[in-house]
Every structure is written in structure tokens, then in C-alpha cells.
Amino acid sequence: MSRICDLTGKKPITGNSVSHSNRKTKRWFYPNLQTKRFYLPEEDMWITLKVSTSALRTINKKGLYAYLKELQKKGA
Numbered sequence: 414m415s416r417i418c419d420l421t422g423k424k425p426i427t428g429n430s431v432s433h434s435n436r437k438t439k440r441w442f443y444p445n446l447q448t449k450r451f452y453l454p455e456e457d458m459w460i461t462l463k464v465s466t467s468a469l470r471t472i473n474k475k476g477l478y479a480y481l482k483e484l485q486k487k488g489a
């Protein structure tokens with residue numbers, strides 16, 4: 414299962430774990446993804462999305478339908 418946000422497209426990035434002695438080893442930084450069910454009253458249906466918590470905050474602020482239209486306008 415891919416760790417990619419369905420709405421924003423956020424995905425894991427690589428970096429380094431840096432020890433006290435400044436030794437560096439590769440590691441992954443994963444986005445904070447949550448599986449959530451949303452109800453679309455305009456479509457009268459439930460959808461399940463894997464979204465980042467930042468996208469969840471935006472959905473809570475603007476509403477799912479408005480956020481989807483905004484993303485569609487941006488071309489995402």
C-alpha cells in the first residue's frame with residue numbers, strides 16, 4: 414500500500430538520522446496519513462480517502478466539496 418495522500422500528493426522523503434557523534438545513516442520521513450470516510454451531500458455518497466492531517470484540517474475549514482473543486486482548479 415502506497416504512503417501517498419490522495420488529495421495533496423504528499424509522499425515519503427529521505428533524509429539522514431544524525432547521531433550525537435554526527436554519524437549519518439539514511440532514513441525515511443513519512444507523511445502523517447489517516448484513512449477517513451467522508452460524506453458528499455452533493456453526490457449523496459460516502460468516499461474513503463487516505464489523507465494527510467494537513468489536508469484534514471483544510472477540509473474541516475473549507476469543506477470537502479470546496480477543497481476538491483479548489484484542487485481540481487489547480488490541476489492536482
